[in-house]
Amino acid sequence: MQQYIVKPHDSLYLIAKQFDVPLAQLIKANPQIKNPNMINIGQTIIIPSMPEVPDELGVIESNAVSIIDDIYHQDWQSADRRVNDIRTAMNNVTPALQAAEVPNNVIVALNAAIRSLEQNVAQRKAYPAISQANQITQILADVLDFFNVIIPPDVMRLSYFARQIIINVEQNDWAEAYQNYRRANSLWQGMIPQLQADYSTDVNNFNQILLNMNDAINKRDYQAAIETATRMLNMIDEIETDFQQQNT
Numbered sequence: 001m002q003q004y005i006v007k008p009h010d011s012l013y014l015i016a017k018q019f020d021v022p023l024a025q026l027i028k029a030n031p032q033i034k035n036p037n038m039i040n041i042g043q044t045i046i047i048p049s050m051p052e053v054p055d056e057l058g059v060i061e062s063n064a065v066s067i068i069d070d071i072y073h074q075d076w077q078s079a080d081r082r083v084n085d086i087r088t089a090m091n092n093v094t095p096a097l098q099a100a101e102v103p104n105n106v107i108v109a110l111n112a113a114i115r116s117l118e119q120n121v122a123q124r125k126a127y128p129a130i131s132q133a134n135q136i137t138q139i140l141a142d143v144l145d146f147f148n149v150i151i152p153p154d155v156m157r158l159s160y161f162a163r164q165i166i167i168n169v170e171q172n173d174w175a176e177a178y179q180n181y182r183r184a185n186s187l188w189q190g191m192i193p194q195l196q197a198d199y200s201t202d203v204n205n206f207n208q209i210l211l212n213m214n215d216a217i218n219k220r221d222y223q224a225a226i227e228t229a230t231r232m233l234n235m236i237d238e239i240e241t242d243f244q245q246q247n248t
Contacts, residue, residue, distance in 0.1 A: 005043070138157060162229050169229070185210050209228060
């Protein structure tokens, strides 16, 4: 927990962004502020410590990603077990999400995605189940914005887009694949300044992979697009390691 003295032109929103703390948590940590839209120069603001990431969120993510592999290998029994593990973890972690001020609409969206995954796996609907499992990882990134993380949630979002490109290409939806490529590229450009110069080689390698992806999608080259998306995922694992080394 830190203290911050309000400066001219400050607002709670700007202070929250400066310290990378959700606005809802900042407001909760300062009950003396009766009107969040009115703070005074020289006023002391408490900057709350972010809660630690619950283990259950890792359980949900790892099982969601593994379900995708299970379905590609037609191992529906394993997918069934993983869905049950996800549901159990979600039920157990919900109070912690509420305590961390995760917005209710995010919690509802995560529950809805899990329910849809349960239904699609039970009905053996492959691509809808794969899409929902991947969607769960995207929502989890929104949840992690409210916890103390070493690896930025944008790394998880980047993996989501890479997997989504594979799904799009396999369904011959090149227009959506291109949109997800653009979203991934925009996200990545915002992440680059967060990495220290020591990791410039990985940055350059990932930039090249994105260029290759753009070329594969423009040419509608199925094999090249799938292979490049797979390289994206492998390279994202290295980027994740970079952030972990940099921030510990």
